[in-house]
Amino acid sequence: MAINNELFKGTLQTIILNLLSENERMYGYEITQKVKFITQGELLLKEGALYPALHKLEADGLLETSTEVVDNRVRKYYSLSKDGEKKVVSKLQEAKDFITQLQLLLNLKPNI
Amino acid sequence: MAINNELFKGTLQTIILNLLSENERMYGYEITQKVKFITQGELLLKEGALYPALHKLEADGLLETSTEVVDNRVRKYYSLSKDGEKKVVSKLQEAKDFITQLQLLLNLKPNI
DNA sequence: TTTATATACATAGATAGATTATGTATATAA
DNA sequence: TTATATACATAATCTATCTATGTATATAAA
Numbered sequence: 001m002a003i004n005n006e007l008f009k010g011t012l013q014t015i016i017l018n019l020l021s022e023n024e025r026m027y028g029y030e031i032t033q034k035v036k037f038i039t040q041g042e043l044l045l046k047e048g049a050l051y052p053a054l055h056k057l058e059a060d061g062l063l064e065t066s067t068e069v070v071d072n073r074v075r076k077y078y079s080l081s082k083d084g085e086k087k088v089v090s091k092l093q094e095a096k097d098f099i100t101q102l103q104l105l106l107n108l109k110p111n112i
Numbered sequence: 113m114a115i116n117n118e119l120f121k122g123t124l125q126t127i128i129l130n131l132l133s134e135n136e137r138m139y140g141y142e143i144t145q146k147v148k149f150i151t152q153g154e155l156l157l158k159e160g161a162l163y164p165a166l167h168k169l170e171a172d173g174l175l176e177t178s179t180e181v182v183d184n185r186v187r188k189y190y191s192l193s194k195d196g197e198k199k200v201v202s203k204l205q206e207a208k209d210f211i212t213q214l215q216l217l218l219n220l221k222p223n224i
Numbered sequence: 225t226t227t228a229t230a231t232a233c234a235t236a237g238a239t240a241g242a243t244t245a246t247g248t249a250t251a252t253a254a
Numbered sequence: 255t256t257a258t259a260t261a262c263a264t265a266a267t268c269t270a271t272c273t274a275t276g277t278a279t280a281t282a283a284a
Contacts, residue, residue, distance in 0.1 A: 006122040007210040009241080009270060015217050022219070029232050039213045049271050051234060056270095072279060073232055095218055098119040099211055101151045105127050106207055107134070121241055121270085141261050161242055163263060184250060185261055227284070234276080243268070254257075 008043060012053050014095050017062065017080070017088040025066075025079040028054060054078060062087050120155065124165050126207050129174065129192065129200040137178075137191040140166060166190060174199050 008015075019034060020026060026034070028050055035045045057063045062084035068075050080088065103109040120127075131146060132138060138146070140162055147157045169175045174196035180187050192200065215221070 004122065004206055004210070005271080006241085007206070008214070009121040010118040011214060012270080018218050027232080028234095029230095033231095035217065038216055042209070042213050043217070046272065047232090047234080048236095048273070052270085055234090071231085074278095075232070092218060092220075094119070095214065096220060097154070099214065099220065101154050102120070102123060102207065102211065104150055105123075105147065105155070106130050106204060108204075108208060108211065117242080118270085124241080139261080140263095141259095145260095158243065159261090159263075160244070160265095164241085167263090183260085186249095187261070225284095227282100229280100229282075231280075232278085236275085237273085239270105239272070241268105241270095244266085246265080247263080249261085251260075252258085254255100 005043065005046075011095065012045075012049060013057060014088075014091040016050075016053060016057065017084060017091055020063070020078060020080045021085070021088045025077045027075040027077050029075075057084070117155065123207065124157075124161060125169060126200075126203040128162075128165060128169065129196060129203055132175070132190060132192045133197070133200045137189045139187040139189050141187075169196070 015035065016031065019031060023034075028047075032045045032047070032050060035043055054063065058065060058078070062081055063078045064081050064084075066077050066079075068077060100109075127147065128143065131143060135146075140159075144157045144159070144162060147155055166175065170177060170190070172195075174193055175190045176193050176196075178189050178191075180189060
């Protein structure tokens with residue numbers, strides 16, 4: 001059962017940046033499949049969300065691109081820029097804090 | 113210091129329902145203060161977000177209201193309806209799944 | 225042979241949950 | 255008298271995401 005995508009609002013940039021921090025370079029379609037695989041189909045990353053997000057991250061100077069033709073189809077590869085490498089660190093910390101606060105608010109914090 | 117409120121999009125209803133599931137009845141201002149206290153000021157719940165959310169939950173039949181005058185000021189108390197009590201269970205499970213998926217996607221080990 | 229599915233990119237328009245700003249009103253501390 | 259806290263509410267705006275649509279190639283199924 002796919003969970004409410006609405007909840008992932010605001011986390012997409014962090015997810016993209018994190019995937020690129022551990023994969024060197026990825027193209028859009030690959031990212032959608034990777035997310036689908038990791039979440040076992042629970043989160044389906046839509047093109048209408050992904051591509052505008054990638055374009056924005058590139059416009060902000062966090063991603064760099066290069067295109068390749070594979071099997072007569074164009075692939076646009078994305079990789080982290082220097083700024084992107086810095087950004088992913090702060091974005092991950094922000095996500096950690098968010099999860100902690102949400103667990104506090106919902107009494108989901110596991111007892112230690 | 114305060115973390116990006118953007119991340120909490122979609123979680124507000126769950127937060128409200130959960131607070132009411134453990135407090136019997138609460139009024140709006142009380143909810144904002146409770147959230148502020150629990151998160152130690154990290155999450156500031158704005159009136160522009162809270163009141164429309166409360167009205168929507170009431171319109172959806174998940175909350176019931178009663179007003180009281182305290183110190184010459186009107187308080188509108190909210191409490192869970194029967195439907196609300198059911199809803200909070202599924203909403204909490206949804207939030208748990210969301211956190212799990214997000215931790216998977218960001219390589220954040222759940223703290224045990 | 226036609227159709228459906230997978231791969232691969234992109235964007236326009238609509239949606240919805242938030243933010244910002246503003247409004248009313250009372251009580252109390254500076 | 256001024257600022258802050260309490261207590262409600264809504265209008266206008268923002269923006270990230272979704273839905274829908276478009277182009278194009280390769281391949282498997284009907």
